[in-house]
Amino acid sequence: MSPTARLALLLIALLLPTSWAEAEERRLAITIDDLPWQQIGASPAASVASQHAALIAELRAAGVPATGFVNEDKLEREGRLQPEREAMLRDWLDAGMELGNHTYGHVDLHAVGLPAYQEAILRGERVLRPLLAERGQVPRWFRHPYLRAGQSAEDKAGLERFLADRGYRIAPVTVDNSEWIFAFAYRRVLDGEVAADTRDAQLQRLRETYLAYMLDKLDYYARFSQALLGYELPQILLLHANAINAHSYAALVAAIRARGYRIVGLDEAMQDPAYARADGYFGRWGPSWLHRWAIAEKRPREFFAGEPHTPDWVMALAGVESE
Numbered sequence: 001m002s003p004t005a006r007l008a009l010l011l012i013a014l015l016l017p018t019s020w021a022e023a024e025e026r027r028l029a030i031t032i033d034d035l036p037w038q039q040i041g042a043s044p045a046a047s048v049a050s051q052h053a054a055l056i057a058e059l060r061a062a063g064v065p066a067t068g069f070v071n072e073d074k075l076e077r078e079g080r081l082q083p084e085r086e087a088m089l090r091d092w093l094d095a096g097m098e099l100g101n102h103t104y105g106h107v108d109l110h111a112v113g114l115p116a117y118q119e120a121i122l123r124g125e126r127v128l129r130p131l132l133a134e135r136g137q138v139p140r141w142f143r144h145p146y147l148r149a150g151q152s153a154e155d156k157a158g159l160e161r162f163l164a165d166r167g168y169r170i171a172p173v174t175v176d177n178s179e180w181i182f183a184f185a186y187r188r189v190l191d192g193e194v195a196a197d198t199r200d201a202q203l204q205r206l207r208e209t210y211l212a213y214m215l216d217k218l219d220y221y222a223r224f225s226q227a228l229l230g231y232e233l234p235q236i237l238l239l240h241a242n243a244i245n246a247h248s249y250a251a252l253v254a255a256i257r258a259r260g261y262r263i264v265g266l267d268e269a270m271q272d273p274a275y276a277r278a279d280g281y282f283g284r285w286g287p288s289w290l291h292r293w294a295i296a297e298k299r300p301r302e303f304f305a306g307e308p309h310t311p312d313w314v315m316a317l318a319g320v321e322s323e
Helices: 003-015 045-062 083-094 114-123 128-133 153-165 179-190 196-229 249-258 289-296 312-318
Strands: 026-035 067-070 098-101 235-240 261-264
Touching: 026 083, 045 083, 045 249, 083 098, 083 128, 098 128, 114 153, 179 196, 179 235, 179 312, 196 235, 196 249, 196 289, 196 312, 249 261
Parallel strands: 026 067, 026 235, 026 261, 067 098
Antiparallel strands: none
């Protein structure tokens, strides 16, 4: 072996970690809210059915774990349970996904108060709990609507006790985003609210911009985690059951994996010690848990700089004025 080759090997050995097992691994858990369908009352039943089937196909094609969070009011029409909507949840389970509780009515804890919120959680498992019991499962995860988790330490502690008594853990979010705005824009195009001759081009442009935006968000939160914690924790991504994911989910998963991430379940992601940190945020909004921890540490405003924003043309197409 030449001296140059020996030097190269020595430099590589010095730069590599002690063992491959000690190398930092990028991991990400996927969560999908507002099941059985985000805008189930805003689109014709036939359209919802076809888009739901497309999303289930995308979930199967991606071949990675995900946890879906159910709004039980969306299972009903005029107060009556709709069997075809319950069947949509069975499709998720048949595809190998886990289901959690997202309340009945997608209620805002900060608006309704803790007692009403607890009642919405109980109403949010009337179908879910027996549905899972058929398969020997129980609901284990709870997701806050709007990510609003309480404005006092007393409310947060009371809610955690209530959830623990029901066998739930809170599912946080670290990669927050405005995917819902892309979804609104996408549905408006699908429903014919733009000229027919530009429809396909608009849908394609939305999908491409959506994927780039989501990767930019992922990169932002990776840097944020490094700056706050000194390493990249296993991230938890928030998505919704909607048409843009029905046409983009497998491509999004492939792009995330190309960034070096292994897709894991919530159980594995939540084993990271960072998730044992207290949620020290008591404001009115619902930021990511990385932001909550940074706010609790009183990090300066510039620490949060650089977060990607939804393009103006997508906001306009969605009919949304602010994120």
